[in-house]
Amino acid sequence: MANKAYRYGIMGGTFDPIHYGHLVAAEAARSKFNLDKVIFVPSGRPPHKSSTEITSPEHRYLMTVLATITNKYFEVSRLELDRSGYSYAIDTVRQFHQHYGADIELFFITGIDAIMEILTWKQVDELISECQFIAATRPGYGDQDVTKILPEKITKKILSISVPALAISSTDIRNRIISNEPIKYLLPEQVEDYIYKHKIYHTAPY
Numbered sequence: 001m002a003n004k005a006y007r008y009g010i011m012g013g014t015f016d017p018i019h020y021g022h023l024v025a026a027e028a029a030r031s032k033f034n035l036d037k038v039i040f041v042p043s044g045r046p047p048h049k050s051s052t053e054i055t056s057p058e059h060r061y062l063m064t065v066l067a068t069i070t071n072k073y074f075e076v077s078r079l080e081l082d083r084s085g086y087s088y089a090i091d092t093v094r095q096f097h098q099h100y101g102a103d104i105e106l107f108f109i110t111g112i113d114a115i116m117e118i119l120t121w122k123q124v125d126e127l128i129s130e131c132q133f134i135a136a137t138r139p140g141y142g143d144q145d146v147t148k149i150l151p152e153k154i155t156k157k158i159l160s161i162s163v164p165a166l167a168i169s170s171t172d173i174r175n176r177i178i179s180n181e182p183i184k185y186l187l188p189e190q191v192e193d194y195i196y197k198h199k200i201y202h203t204a205p206y
Contacts (some may be wrong), residue, residue: 009038
């Protein structure tokens with residue numbers, strides 16, 4: 001009997017902070033595409049943001065652990081946090097293949113708005129040859145937008161899911177905290193408690 005080819009999802013992002021939109025998207029992708037697990041990978045040094053624009057890696061890592069701990073199919077990886085230099089998807093995917101083996105099927109889960117920018121990603125041709133993409137649809141976006149902007153060699157590697165909870169935004173949560181507005185029910189209670197305990201986002205203007 002042949003060995004099972006495992007299917008792993010990679011959920012990348014700054015998670016600043018992680019919220020229910022991220023979690024719902026990950027679980028929807030896991031269920032719809034029969035993924036064995038979803039591994040959350042907080043970005044260490046995103047190439048599109050300066051270090052002053054994001055919260056410290058340790059805070060973002062611990063919030064992600066707290067948010068995912070109750071789901072047995074979710075894991076959190078420090079791969080990008082512990083790697084020097086900018087965090088590029090191609091490097092992460094290659095490291096996953098090195099760690100888990102060449103036969104593993106990898107599915108990179110992200111928002112469809114991020115997919116629209118994929119032509120600007122590092123070594124995109126190599127990237128699409130090493131994994132598939134699961135694009136979580138946010139309100140205002142659709143599959144038709146992707147086909148208008150991206151070439152067929154990329155769109156044929158993109159699967160899609162509709163996730164209404166992606167209307168929740170990390171930016172909105174940060175701004176709510178600064179404005180002393182409630183964030184309850186936008187993110188897990190453990191993450192909310194962590195944010196207030198460590199006074200994250202209370203002073204930095206985003």
